[in-house]
Amino acid sequence: MKKKELAxxxxxxxxVIDHIPSASLFKVVNLLNLExxxxxxTIGNNLDSERLGKKGIIKIxxxxxxxxxxxxxxxxxPRAVINxxxxxxxxxxxxxxxxxxxCDIVRCNNPKCISNNEPMATRFHVESRDPLVLRCHHCxxxxxQNEITLKN
Amino acid sequence: MNTRxxxxxxxxxxxxIIHLLDVASKFDHNPNQRLLEGKVVATLFFEPSTRTRLxxxxxxxxLGARVIGFSDAxxxxxxxxxxxxxxxxxxxxxxxxxxxxxxLEGAARYAxxxxxxxxxxxxxxxxxxxxxxxxxxxxxxxxQGKLEDLNITMVGDLKYGRTVHSLLEAMQxxxxxxxxxxxxxxxxxxxxxxxCRERGLAYTETTDFxxxxxxxxxxxxxxxxxxxxxSDLMEYERVKNVYTLTASMLQGAKPTxxxxxxxxxxxxxxxxxxxxxxxxYFEQARNGLYARQALICRALDIQVP
Numbered sequence: 264m265k266k267k268e269l270a271x272x273x274x275x276x277x278x279v280i281d282h283i284p285s286a287s288l289f290k291v292v293n294l295l296n297l298e299x300x301x302x303x304x305t306i307g308n309n310l311d312s313e314r315l316g317k318k319g320i321i322k323i324x325x326x327x328x329x330x331x332x333x334x335x336x337x338x339x340x341p342r343a344v345i346n347x348x349x350x351x352x353x354x355x356x357x358x359x360x361x362x363x364x365x366c367d368i369v370r371c372n373n374p375k376c377i378s379n380n381e382p383m384a385t386r387f388h389v390e391s392r393d394p395l396v397l398r399c400h401h402c403x404x405x406x407x408q409n410e411i412t413l414k415n
Numbered sequence: 416m417n418t419r420x421x422x423x424x425x426x427x428x429x430x431x432i433i434h435l436l437d438v439a440s441k442f443d444h445n446p447n448q449r450l451l452e453g454k455v456v457a458t459l460f461f462e463p464s465t466r467t468r469l470x471x472x473x474x475x476x477x478l479g480a481r482v483i484g485f486s487d488a489x490x491x492x493x494x495x496x497x498x499x500x501x502x503x504x505x506x507x508x509x510x511x512x513x514x515x516x517x518x519l520e521g522a523a524r525y526a527x528x529x530x531x532x533x534x535x536x537x538x539x540x541x542x543x544x545x546x547x548x549x550x551x552x553x554x555x556x557x558x559q560g561k562l563e564d565l566n567i568t569m570v571g572d573l574k575y576g577r578t579v580h581s582l583l584e585a586m587q588x589x590x591x592x593x594x595x596x597x598x599x600x601x602x603x604x605x606x607x608x609x610x611c612r613e614r615g616l617a618y619t620e621t622t623d624f625x626x627x628x629x630x631x632x633x634x635x636x637x638x639x640x641x642x643x644x645x646s647d648l649m650e651y652e653r654v655k656n657v658y659t660l661t662a663s664m665l666q667g668a669k670p671t672x673x674x675x676x677x678x679x680x681x682x683x684x685x686x687x688x689x690x691x692x693x694x695x696y697f698e699q700a701r702n703g704l705y706a707r708q709a710l711i712c713r714a715l716d717i718q719v720p
Contacts, residue, residue: 375540377521381499401521402542403423405606 277302277324279346280336285309287339288319294336294368294413295321295328302326314342335368337361338411341395363389369397369406370414376402385414419714420527420534424545424581429588432552438709438719439553439702442477446704449479450717457510458484459502460537461493461517466678466700467537467546471514474707483510500529507532512714533714541577547677548581550706554699555634558673562589568628570596571638571658571683573603578677579638583607586616593618594628598654601644624658630667635660635693637676637683655682662687675699 283291288308297304305322312318333345337359347355367384378385378401386400395408421427427435442448456475460468463486472482483506488494493502499517503526506513513530515523516537523536523543538544556562567586569579573595583593583603593611595603595618602620611618621628629635637660645651659682660674673695676684680696688694712719 373520375518375520377499377517377519377525377539380519381525383500383525399521401524402519402540403521 273351274322274324274348275351277322277348278327278333279348280321280323280333280340281318281344281346282312282315283319283321283336283340283343284315285317285319288321290339290413291319291321291336291343294339295323295332297321297323300326331362334359334362335365338365338368338395338397339413361389361392361395364400365389365397367414370412371399371402371404372406372410372412373399373402373404376404378402419716420523420530420536421545421710421714422523422527422534422536422539423543424548424585426545427585432549432585432588435549435706435709435713436553436556438712439549439705441719442705442708443557443702446477446708448477448719450712450719451475451478451480451715454480454511454715455509456480456482456711457506457513458482458486458537459506459513459515459517460484460486461488461515461522463487464516464538467516467703470700470703471535471537471546471707471711474704474711475514477704478708478711480511480711484514499526503530503534512711514711535710535714541575543581544577545581546703546707546710547578548585549710550699550703551578551582551636551675551677552585553702553706554673554675554695557702558695559633559671562586564590565633566592566594566631567634567636568594568596568632569603569636569638570624570660572601572640572644573597573638574601575641575644576638579603579636580607582636584610587614591616594632595620596622596624596628596658598622598650598657600650600654601640624660626664626667629664629672630669632672633669635668635672635674637674637680637696639676639679639681639683659683659685660688661685662691665691665693668693 285308303324308319309317336343343359345357346353365387369387371378387397390396390398397406458471475482507530512533514535514537517539520540520542523539527534536543573579640655642651672693674693676696678700
């Protein structure tokens, strides 16, 4: 009998995003706009993880994202780990780092904020990292981690 | 951002605040100085606020500027669906300075980022109203002879009242002791109490409004308790009378104590307080003119002799 092989083979070249909390996996997919990717994208979820209990992982073939783009996912997956693969080898590995300012990533929860009523980019400052608290640059309201919503 | 804009009181350093109070004092002595000859000031009031608009327009007029603008968004292009950005860009072609009041929070900050001319925030929703804070500081210094080491009691709606929040932030430089007097529903939000703790500012918190607090107070800052803040109207009826100041409550007050109020008042200060030596809210409102003259000159980088 022919041995079945997993279609999810090791990546030759590209980016692996590991240690994504399961609940945030599809938000990361949205944030990186992966549905518009032409190359192969492998998404795994609810995989056993010592650190997270359950985790998600994303492999994107033949694509490398700028670091500032990847750092955006720290908003929803603060401990995610980025692996850059060249020729089956991990050539770079780092944990995402939340930038001090988030431009047009997060939506303000205040319906009376100008950013929800005018065609404009949102801006948030990181007020605290642990626990994560953001402050809207415009209306000055704070947003705790569990209330953060991403801009579509 | 245009660095001469004023959006929030936290945009100003301690040195700048003190300098602006000194400039306001010059206008107090001589309000008619034609320092803005040939300048045009736009007052864009996307929501009505007669008191604030008249104060700004008087300030600009007494400085010799000309004033353009609107006092209600229904008479502007906003009613036709124009964005704030387009309104600001259009008006900045005509005016040297834009004073704006807007119902949405953050509107003034956004305007200051896109406008080629300075913006002065005359109130953005429940967020900031820095010129009110400057006139409060001016009045406190005028009545007490100093800003340092004062006992400041804030009464009424401490939860939603932006004037008390901004005043609290501005007083951080002057070693105040605060007393927060409010019913359970309208207490000072945790973030402002944390602000005090982080900076070592002393505060007390109570629901009892009486002589114990009043007699040790230097500045009694009263605010309006608004009916719309309450889900239970019975509760509103109870609370509004508990936090009403009457002349009889002031008998043991320090002679130098002064009662302030951002106005308009409704029932929170009884009419019989008006005739006591402690009442100062009408003078406080007049000080808005001098504080705004100082802030307009700052925005236009005009030295006041």
